Amino acid sequence: MRQENFPKNILLIFLFITQFLTLSPVYALNASVIRPKIGLALGGGGARGAAHIGVLRVLEKENIPIDYLVGTSAGAVTAALYSGGVSLDEIEKYVLSGAIRKAYKTDFSIFRALFIHLNKVMHIFTGKPYYAGLYNDHKLHHFIDNAISMSNGSIELAIPLNIIAVDLISGLPVVIKSGDVGLAVQASTAIPTLRQPIPINDQLLVDGGVLKNNPVEEVKKMGADIVITVDVDAKLETIRSDSFTSYEGIITRVIALGLQAQSRSVLDRADVIIIPDLNGVGFLDLNPKSLSTAIRVGEEAAQKAIPLIKKVIKQKEQILRVAER
Numbered sequence: 533m534r535q536e537n538f539p540k541n542i543l544l545i546f547l548f549i550t551q552f553l554t555l556s557p558v559y560a561l562n563a564s565v566i567r568p569k570i571g572l573a574l575g576g577g578g579a580r581g582a583a584h585i586g587v588l589r590v591l592e593k594e595n596i597p598i599d600y601l602v603g604t605s606a607g608a609v610t611a612a613l614y615s616g617g618v619s620l621d622e623i624e625k626y627v628l629s630g631a632i633r634k635a636y637k638t639d640f641s642i643f644r645a646l647f648i649h650l651n652k653v654m655h656i657f658t659g660k661p662y663y664a665g666l667y668n669d670h671k672l673h674h675f676i677d678n679a680i681s682m683s684n685g686s687i688e689l690a691i692p693l694n695i696i697a698v699d700l701i702s703g704l705p706v707v708i709k710s711g712d713v714g715l716a717v718q719a720s721t722a723i724p725t726l727r728q729p730i731p732i733n734d735q736l737l738v739d740g741g742v743l744k745n746n747p748v749e750e751v752k753k754m755g756a757d758i759v760i761t762v763d764v765d766a767k768l769e770t771i772r773s774d775s776f777t778s779y780e781g782i783i784t785r786v787i788a789l790g791l792q793a794q795s796r797s798v799l800d801r802a803d804v805i806i807i808p809d810l811n812g813v814g815f816l817d818l819n820p821k822s823l824s825t826a827i828r829v830g831e832e833a834a835q836k837a838i839p840l841i842k843k844v845i846k847q848k849e850q851i852l853r854v855a856e857r
Contacts (some may be wrong), residue, residue: 566846566856571600571756573802576609576720576741577764578815581606582627582823583808587762591607594838596845600754604696604740606622607762608720609676612713615693615721616680624827626679633818634676636721637667658722668728670718687713692754695720696740700729705744706737713832722792746798757848760841761802762830764810803844808833 572591574584584607591598603611613623626632627667680687695708695716708716712733719730719737729736742746749757799805808829840847 549573565674566850566852567597568845568850569599569755570612570758570760570845571599571602571751571754572598572602573746573759573761574603574611575743575752575763576605576739577810578606579817579823580764580808580810580813580815580826581610581636582826583810583830583833584610584762585620585624585627586808586827587834589805590831590834590838591655592620592810594669594841596838596841598691600694600751600756601691602694602750603717603720604745604747605721605723606764607747608695608717608740609672611693611715612676612695613679613782615689616676616687616713617690618679626826628820629824630656630818630820631674632675635672637671664680666726668737668842670715672721673712673714675714676710676717680713684707687716689713694747694750694754696744697722697730697737698740698742699735701734701736706735707741707750708732724826744798746801746802748798752801752820757845757852758804759802760804760837761799761805762806762808763799764808764826804837804841806830806833806837 572588574581577583588610588820601611603609610623614620614624632715640778677687682688688808695713697706697708697716697719698704699706708719715732719732720740722728722730722738724738724742727738729738731737744750745760746763747758747766748761751761763829808826809832810826810829812831813826817823
């Protein structure tokens with residue numbers, strides 16, 4: 533009798549334990565948790581974009597995973613390097629050492645103005661189309677590709693990446709999802725008149741910040757359940773008229789006006805908005821001290837946002853659990 537009932541008793545005990553674990557709140561919670569996908573939108577803002585480094589550093593420290601990255605202009609530079617596997621310490625070194633500045637020059641010398649005319653004449657003889665802009669080199673393009681290339685020359689992105697530019701021909705924003713990463717960054721940072729437009733696939737691309745400086749919607753379209761955006765736009769203030777005696781002063785002001793107008797209608801669509809206090813750091817302020825300040829301020833702003841980010845993650849986890857039932 534005992535030998536005949538023994539297997540049956542074991543079966544009953546097994547079924548009891550299984551049912552208990554299934555009904556246990558702790559077991560049920562752990563078994564049904566689905567981590568929401570998190571996307572990060574890094575906006576443009578020139579030198580102020582150094583704050584993105586500080587934001588990413590805090591997210592790493594707090595173990596906040598990033599599943600999707602979208603970058604515009606300065607945000608495209610950081611997004612491409614980070615997605616390509618470059619460490620934040622290395623990205624910071626590129627910024628503070630002037631390596632990125634050298635790859636993306638912004639001076640307005642008389643020599644540069646004379647070179648424009650010479651370059652235009654050269655294009656007439658070669659038959660190639662000429663597009664207006666102070667610079668037409670591809671130093672930034674090659675810098676990005678070299679930084680993220682593996683030893684065999686191939687590029688594999690650790691995080692899915694989209695880069696935003698604007699097509700002058702159609703007048704529409706363009707989302708670059710594949711192809712040459714460095715060339716996409718070159719296009720996304722091509723400030724009109726400062727840099728020549730970049731031709732890609734029958735399009736003539738310039739800085740994405742012209743129409744879409746905070747690419748919140750593009751992050752959602754990639755599949756993100758939660759969108760975090762970093763806004764490094766300069767806040768508009770009344771400034772002195774003598775600030776417009778230089779080309780740099782006028783260009784900086786016009787860019788700030790355009791970016792501010794965009795932000796009002798876009799930022800509220802994000803789940804979390806991180807806005808570093810970058811007063812005193814100009815759009816073209818490439819002084820190492822100012823860049824260090826931007827990075828530090830980015831860290832401070834991200835740290836303040838961590839409680840909200842974790843709250844949003846928990847809320848989204850609950851929604852996903854309910855949807856799974």
